[in-house]
Amino acid sequence: MKQQKYILPESEIPRQWYNLAPDLPTPLLPPLGPDANPISPEMLAPIFPMGLIEQEVSQERWIDIPEEILDILCRWRPTPLRRAVHLEKYLNTPARIYYKDESVSPAGSHKPNTAVVQAWYNKQEGIERLTTETGAGQWGSALAFSCSLLGLECKVFMVRISFEQKPFRRIMMQTWGASCVPSPSEETAAGRAVLEKMPDTPGSLGIAISEAVEQAVTDPSGKTRYSLGSVLNHVLMHQTIIGLEAKKQLALASETVPDVVIGCAGGGSNFSGLAFPFLLDKINGAEIEVIPTEPTACPTMTRGPFSYDFGDIAETTPLLPMHSLGHTFVPPPIHAGGLRYHGMAPLVSQTIVEGLSTPRAYNQMQCYESAVLWAQTEGVICAPETSHAIAAVIEQAKLAREEGKEKVIVFCFSGHGLMDLVGYEKYFKGELSDFSLPQEDLQTYLDAIANLPQPEIRKTGKW
Amino acid sequence: MKQQKYILPESEIPRQWYNLAPDLPTPLLPPLGPDANPISPEMLAPIFPMGLIEQEVSQERWIDIPEEILDILCRWRPTPLRRAVHLEKYLNTPARIYYKDESVSPAGSHKPNTAVVQAWYNKQEGIERLTTETGAGQWGSALAFSCSLLGLECKVFMVRISFEQKPFRRIMMQTWGASCVPSPSEETAAGRAVLEKMPDTPGSLGIAISEAVEQAVTDPSGKTRYSLGSVLNHVLMHQTIIGLEAKKQLALASETVPDVVIGCAGGGSNFSGLAFPFLLDKINGAEIEVIPTEPTACPTMTRGPFSYDFGDIAETTPLLPMHSLGHTFVPPPIHAGGLRYHGMAPLVSQTIVEGLSTPRAYNQMQCYESAVLWAQTEGVICAPETSHAIAAVIEQAKLAREEGKEKVIVFCFSGHGLMDLVGYEKYFKGELSDFSLPQEDLQTYLDAIANLPQPEIRKTGKW
Numbered sequence: 001m002k003q004q005k006y007i008l009p010e011s012e013i014p015r016q017w018y019n020l021a022p023d024l025p026t027p028l029l030p031p032l033g034p035d036a037n038p039i040s041p042e043m044l045a046p047i048f049p050m051g052l053i054e055q056e057v058s059q060e061r062w063i064d065i066p067e068e069i070l071d072i073l074c075r076w077r078p079t080p081l082r083r084a085v086h087l088e089k090y091l092n093t094p095a096r097i098y099y100k101d102e103s104v105s106p107a108g109s110h111k112p113n114t115a116v117v118q119a120w121y122n123k124q125e126g127i128e129r130l131t132t133e134t135g136a137g138q139w140g141s142a143l144a145f146s147c148s149l150l151g152l153e154c155k156v157f158m159v160r161i162s163f164e165q166k167p168f169r170r171i172m173m174q175t176w177g178a179s180c181v182p183s184p185s186e187e188t189a190a191g192r193a194v195l196e197k198m199p200d201t202p203g204s205l206g207i208a209i210s211e212a213v214e215q216a217v218t219d220p221s222g223k224t225r226y227s228l229g230s231v232l233n234h235v236l237m238h239q240t241i242i243g244l245e246a247k248k249q250l251a252l253a254s255e256t257v258p259d260v261v262i263g264c265a266g267g268g269s270n271f272s273g274l275a276f277p278f279l280l281d282k283i284n285g286a287e288i289e290v291i292p293t294e295p296t297a298c299p300t301m302t303r304g305p306f307s308y309d310f311g312d313i314a315e316t317t318p319l320l321p322m323h324s325l326g327h328t329f330v331p332p333p334i335h336a337g338g339l340r341y342h343g344m345a346p347l348v349s350q351t352i353v354e355g356l357s358t359p360r361a362y363n364q365m366q367c368y369e370s371a372v373l374w375a376q377t378e379g380v381i382c383a384p385e386t387s388h389a390i391a392a393v394i395e396q397a398k399l400a401r402e403e404g405k406e407k408v409i410v411f412c413f414s415g416h417g418l419m420d421l422v423g424y425e426k427y428f429k430g431e432l433s434d435f436s437l438p439q440e441d442l443q444t445y446l447d448a449i450a451n452l453p454q455p456e457i458r459k460t461g462k463w
Numbered sequence: 464m465k466q467q468k469y470i471l472p473e474s475e476i477p478r479q480w481y482n483l484a485p486d487l488p489t490p491l492l493p494p495l496g497p498d499a500n501p502i503s504p505e506m507l508a509p510i511f512p513m514g515l516i517e518q519e520v521s522q523e524r525w526i527d528i529p530e531e532i533l534d535i536l537c538r539w540r541p542t543p544l545r546r547a548v549h550l551e552k553y554l555n556t557p558a559r560i561y562y563k564d565e566s567v568s569p570a571g572s573h574k575p576n577t578a579v580v581q582a583w584y585n586k587q588e589g590i591e592r593l594t595t596e597t598g599a600g601q602w603g604s605a606l607a608f609s610c611s612l613l614g615l616e617c618k619v620f621m622v623r624i625s626f627e628q629k630p631f632r633r634i635m636m637q638t639w640g641a642s643c644v645p646s647p648s649e650e651t652a653a654g655r656a657v658l659e660k661m662p663d664t665p666g667s668l669g670i671a672i673s674e675a676v677e678q679a680v681t682d683p684s685g686k687t688r689y690s691l692g693s694v695l696n697h698v699l700m701h702q703t704i705i706g707l708e709a710k711k712q713l714a715l716a717s718e719t720v721p722d723v724v725i726g727c728a729g730g731g732s733n734f735s736g737l738a739f740p741f742l743l744d745k746i747n748g749a750e751i752e753v754i755p756t757e758p759t760a761c762p763t764m765t766r767g768p769f770s771y772d773f774g775d776i777a778e779t780t781p782l783l784p785m786h787s788l789g790h791t792f793v794p795p796p797i798h799a800g801g802l803r804y805h806g807m808a809p810l811v812s813q814t815i816v817e818g819l820s821t822p823r824a825y826n827q828m829q830c831y832e833s834a835v836l837w838a839q840t841e842g843v844i845c846a847p848e849t850s851h852a853i854a855a856v857i858e859q860a861k862l863a864r865e866e867g868k869e870k871v872i873v874f875c876f877s878g879h880g881l882m883d884l885v886g887y888e889k890y891f892k893g894e895l896s897d898f899s900l901p902q903e904d905l906q907t908y909l910d911a912i913a914n915l916p917q918p919e920i921r922k923t924g925k926w
Contacts, residue, residue, distance in 0.1 A: 002534040007470065071465040075842060086612075104567065106842045108881070148839050149549075171884040174891055175838045375638045376611050379538060379569045418571070418881045421634040428637055 003085055003378075006249040008078035013070060014244035016062040017237045020276045020347055023061065023283050025354050028233075028346060029456045031318035032308060036453035039318050046217045047226045051121035055234035063237065072116050072149060076105045077241070081249035082413075086377040088397070095400035097393060098253065099413040100246045100274055107172070109383065109415030110270045111142030111229055114238035118227045119146040128223040129153040131215045133183065133208030136162050136337035137169025138383075138415065139229030144178035154178035157185065157211045160203035162337075168419050183208040190214050190314070205341075206313025206327075213316060230267025231311065231320070231345045239273025246410060247277055255408050257286045260396050262411040264388040265292040265301065265359070266338040268345030274412040276347075279356055290357040291396075292348060293388045295367070297435040298331035300324065300344045301352055301359035303442065307449050307457055309343055321457060322349040326445025332435040334364050335423030336384040342445075362391040363434040368427040370394050371417070383415035384423050466548055466841075469712040471541035476533060477707035479525040480700045483739045483810055486524065486746050488817050491696075491809060492919045494781035495771060499916035502781050509680045510689045514584035518697035526700065535579050535612060539568045540704070544712035545876075549840040551860070558863035560856060561716065562876040563709045563737055570635070572846065572878030573733045574605030574692055577701035581690045582609040591686040592616040594678045596646065596671030599625050599800035600632025601846075601878065602692030607641035617641035620648065620674045623666035625800075631882050646671035653677050653777070668804075669776030669790075676779060693730025694774065694783070694808045702736025709873060710740055718871050720749045723859050725874040727851040728755040728764065728822070729801040731808030737875040739810075742819055753820040754859075755811060756851045758830070760898040761794035763787065763807045764815055764822035766905065770912050770920055772806060784920060785812040789908030795898040797827050798886030799847040805908075825854040826897040831890040833857050834880070846878035847886050 030038035041053045084097040102110035134140030140156040147154035163182035173180045183203045184191035190210040216226035261278045263271030271292045282288045309324035311317035322343045329342040351357040371387035389411045400407040493501035504516045547560040565573035597603030603619040610617035626645035636643045646666045647654035653673040679689035724741045726734030734755045745751045772787035774780035785806045792805040814820040834850035852874045863870040
């Protein structure tokens with residue numbers, strides 16, 4: 001039995017990104033500054049280049065992809081759309097399962113789809129150096145790769161515990177010429193302040209964000225900017241090339257509109273990349289079930305309220321309208337590090353509020369079980385994040401079998417698991433478990449959100 | 464500047480393997496048994512299935528690839544041929560550099576090209592279980608992957624020191640359902656004998672081969688066979704799909720015959736896979752420089768004599784006619800584990816003796832320097848083995864610049880380096896060095912070869 005793959009020629013690569021914002025039934029709420037007033041694009045100029053800020057606030061549905069960016073993306077794009085015929089056979093399902101294989105990029109995930117774009121727009125405006133933060137290193141390695149290709153310097157603040165315990169993506173960053181330091185570091189005021197109080201801290205994404213932003217905005221040359229790998233509107237838009245390609249490839253497979261679209265969501269970027277182009281069809285009347293998936297150990301979308309919250313623990317970001325568990329929430333140590341984020345992209349959050357997408361949460365053990373079944377049928381070892389999409393796919397395929405329906409399921413295979421094998425090892429050894437999060441444990445974090453200013457949220461009757 | 468890639472549609476995948484043996488100017492010498500007489504195909508039947516033994520001794524130039532095998536290979540084949548325009552630009556060379564990207568397989572290297580085939584032929588003859596040995600795990604993981612796809616059991620004896628120090632490919636094997644044990648083990652007479660004498664031994668490929676062969680030939684059900692990842696004629700032939708695809712892709716790139724063909728060679732399989740189809744053109748009169756590359760720390764082809772030698776330290780294999788440093792030679796601990804083998808495939812060895820290929824050796828530091836330059840120009844992190852091909856490519860590209868010649872260089876990008884990042888880390892930290900091998904240190908091993916029976920070698924005047 002032959003695995004089917006649908007390869008798009010380079011000439012067919014999408015030449016515009018899709019911006020969901022203007023098609024939302026209700027306009028996006030603005031981010032708020034420290035004074036609880038909406039922040040203006042100009043206030044973001046010390047942090048991001050204007051080219052990206054314009055995209056962040058754009059109400060254009062289609063935005064041209066510069067030719068030079070397409071040239072770089074074509075190093076590994078268009079990515080294959082594959083049909084998982086061996087999993088289908090194993091499950092004895094009438095469903096047809098397609099997956100968009102984003103693991104084929106040199107960094108091993110979908111992240112370079114936006115990293116390359118951000119590096120390019122910064123370079124256009126004379127920026128010479130980008131700073132960012134990274135947890136396990138998925139995003140940091142994608143940005144290091146992209147800066148290497150474009151001749152920009154790259155400085156990555158890596159959460160100290162990951163810097164020490166997960167050296168491999170750090171070595172990837174160094175191989176691509178990036179400078180990678182453990183955070184908190186002595187290089188920034190924010191880092192020094194933390195170290196003075198807690199010299200042995202393992203670090204956190206919140207601290208690392210503060211350090212990266214500080215180095216960007218305080219560079220006296222003005223040639224440094226900051227780069228973020230998910231959550232923001234422009235980042236999600238850059239990822240829509242995934243879904244736009246997938247649509248063309250489904251047509252090659254003689255499929256029309258899929259019945260179910262699935263992606264795992266930490267900050268929301270790979271899910272959005274695949275799903276938003278299909279949401280356009282749904283908004284125009286197509287019947288599509290759109291499912292962002294998350295860990296039960298970090299149930300942002302399924303148990304966090306839609307509200308204004310900070311993007312980081314240190315409260316340095318604007319207040320963003322999003323599903324959130326509270327910015328001080330620290331998820332249990334599941335292996336899907338990229339899904340351990342307290343918030344969800346505002347665009348994704350609003351699709352949930354509008355009823356356009358329906359999130360589901362999966363336990364760690366079910367996800368690893370799904371990942372191993374995937375490896376032994378489809379032959380590829382997936383990232384622990386991606387296993388949260390696969391768990392949902394298997395659930396939907398079984399449902400189709402019970403209903404006797406020939407459903408078409410499409411999901412985003414966001415990354416391979418070759419840098420994450422330690423989690424598999426622990427799973428085989430029986431050292432992993434599920435985590436329950438009793439409501440009383442969550443409540444403290446949720447209470448903190450309720451105490452933040454929520455003016456715009458309150459204004460809109462339907463929120 | 465756009466990277467150029469040449470994608471072959473699945474319908475264009477080669478449907479026959481190329482067997483170099485009948486085209487060699489002088490017939491291949493036979494393997495010899497313990498009594499120094501040529502061994503017959505039947506003597507191999509307890510170890511390999513007849514379908515593969517027939518290929519091993521075949522004098523047919525073209526051998527059909529079964530359709531079912533093509534279906535499996537098409538999960539990741541045809542692989543891309545890419546042009547390294549960014550490296551060319553960096554080197555300011557008039558050379559056009561093409562690379563066949565074998566890193567895109569699920570196991571990350573060219574090894575599944577033969578692992579899948581071997582598993583399939585075994586399955587046809589009712590075999591239910593394959594045994595093999597592995598060092599760092601490149602081959603073991605490819606066979607585990609292939610057995611998983613075909614529903615065979617897979618038992619891998621992994622050299623103990625690698626089992627303990629390099630867990631990642633072991634976890635890959637386990638994820639694909641293989642059983643992986645450290646060698647020497649208590650499971651075989653060979654393993655127990657070693658453990659009795661040396662309970663703390665780090666193990667060796669030689670011991671692991673003995674264990675794997677023993678388990679295959681002593682299975683009372685007769686349903687177990689042994690599988691080897693390089694060196695043998697049939698293994699090299701399975702890899703020729705690489706070069707046969709590359710030829711079609713060069714035509715897509717409007718190139719005719721290349722000037723230089725390069726591949727790294729440990730046992731010889733990825734080099735042969737790319738080079739043998741081009742050697743056919745060379746035998747027919749084309750001017751092509753064919754370069755197998757190796758580490759100066761294990762200079763099998765450049766300093767080892769062509770002679771009969773054992774394939775393993777334990778002297779359990781037949782005597783094979785090959786370039787060899789002596790079967791008791793233990794190479795210095797360079798990071799390119801796949802190139803640490805004392806011998807070279809008989810077919811490759813004979814191309815050297817015939818003057819059809821010209822081996823070159825490279826130092827470890829030059830190879831890492833080349834690998835980092837590659838990552839920062841072409842964007843992909845290569846395996847340490849592959850860096851030995853890249854070092855030669857850079858040397859040839861500089862030569863073309865000096866000569867002012869528009870040479871076409873093609874090489875095999877045999878694998879990615881994502882499982883081998885520790886070597887890069889040590890390189891960045893300045894912890895690596897080159898190894899010199901004074902002739903007096905080699906001489907003991909070479910003397911041992913001279914004392915082996917060399918009847919067939921002596922018979923042929925030209926050896």
